[in-house]
Amino acid sequence: MAESYLSVGQVAKRSGLPISTLHFYERQGLIASTRNSANHRVYRREVLRRVTVIKVAQSAGVPLSEIAEALSSLPTYSVPDTKDWARISEVWHDDLTRRIEALTALRDKMAMCIGCGCLSVNRCPLVNEDDHLAKEGTGARLL
Template sequence: MAQRYLSVGEVADRTGLPVSTLHFYERKGLIASMRNSANHRVYRREVLRRVSVIKVAQSVGVPLAEIAEALSGLPAHSVPDTDDWARISEVWHDDLTRRIKLLTALRDKMAMCIGCGCLSVKRCPLVNADDHLASEGPGARLL
C-alpha cells in the first residue's frame, strides 16, 4: 500500500493548529515536509504524533528549543515506538517535576502573598525562596 501523505491543510485540520503554526514548526526544525509532484507541501502521517507532543509540551511550558532537541532523537521516517517516547519522558521528568512543585507553591501561596502586601523581594517565599545567591550582592545573579 502506498504511503498516504497529508496536505498542510489536512494536518492543520487534524491538529487544530493554523497552517502558519505548522510552517513555523517546520522552520524551527520540529517537523518536516516534502514536496509532491505539484510542488505542494505534504507531510508523512507520523507528523500528527509529533505535533501532538509539541502541543502538549508547550502547554506545560517546555521551551521549543528543548522540544526540538528531544524530537531530534526520534526516527525521521517512521512512527516512534514506546522506547522513543520513554526516552523523551525521561529527559523531561525532572524539569516537569520542578515546574509542578513551583506551580503548586504559587497556587497555594499566591493569595497569602497578595494579601500580605509586603512586596518584599527579600522575604517573599515565592519570589525569593531559599535565596542562596543573596550573599553575592543585590540584583540578578544568574542573568
C-alpha cells in the same frame, strides 16, 4: 502518493493548529515535509503523532528548543512510539517536577497574600527586609 500523504491544510485541520504554526515547526526542524508533483508541501501521516508530542510537551511548559532536541534523536519520518515517548519524557521529568514545585510554592504564597489582603510586611513570607536576599543573586528568591 495521495493516500499516504496529507496536505498542509489537512494536517492543520486534523491537528487543530494553524498552517503558519506547522510552517514554523518545519522551519525549526520539528517536522518535515516533501513536495508533490505540483510542488505543494505534503506531509507523511506520521507527522500527526509528532505534532501531538509537540503540543503535549508545550502544554507542559517544555521549551521548543528542548522539544526539538528530543525529537532530533528520532529519524525524521519516524512515528514516536511508547518507548520513544517514555525515553523523551524521562529527560523532562526532573525539570517538570522542579517547575511543579516552584509553581505550587508560588500559588500557595500568592493565595496567602491575596487571601489576607493586608500586605503586612511584618508577617508576609515574601518580605525581604533590608534587601538581605540581594547577595543570593538577581530575581525573585523566595518564590
